[in-house]
Amino acid sequence: MGTRMDTKQYCQICGRLLGNVRISEHHLIPKEFKGTQTILIHDICHNKIHATFDNKSLVHTYHTVERIVEHEEIQKFINWVKNKHPDFYDKNDDTKQRHSKRRN
Numbered sequence: 001m002g003t004r005m006d007t008k009q010y011c012q013i014c015g016r017l018l019g020n021v022r023i024s025e026h027h028l029i030p031k032e033f034k035g036t037q038t039i040l041i042h043d044i045c046h047n048k049i050h051a052t053f054d055n056k057s058l059v060h061t062y063h064t065v066e067r068i069v070e071h072e073e074i075q076k077f078i079n080w081v082k083n084k085h086p087d088f089y090d091k092n093d094d095t096k097q098r099h100s101k102r103r104n
Contacts, residue, residue, distance in 0.1 A: 012065045013045040014078050019086030028063050030055040039065060044089050048077045 009018045022043040029035025032055055041049075052073050053062050062068050069078065081088070 009040060011041045011045055012039045013041050013049070013069060013074070014081050016042070016082060016084070017086040018042065021087050022089045028065075029059050033059045035059070035063075042081075042086070042089075044081065045077075048074065 010016065011018055018040060019042075023040055024043050024046045025038035026041050026046050026049060027035040028037050028039065049058075049062075049068060052071065053068075062071065068074055
């Protein structure tokens with residue numbers, strides 16, 4: 001009698017189940033800097049990372065999950081999103097502001 005393995009995948013940023021939609025791969029070191037290692041995360045978490053950090057910050061300082069999640073703004077985001085359904089998605093305010101600026 002074998003033991004059943006837990007095959008559920010969790011977002012490495014917020015810790016929620018990944019679910020079935022709006023999942024993306026985040027390059028820990030941006031592709032622009034020849035990064036190849038990726039992690040699976042929710043799109044909303046991915047958007048928050050890129051709204052918070054530019055690629056130079058990602059390559060020099062925030063190139064591990066541990067470094068990303070210790071950032072104060074990311075911690076606030078995790079506290080906000082951690083109890084939401086795995087398929088929950090809402091563009092963050094930074095993304096909305098960027099889009100509205102493009103229209104003007």
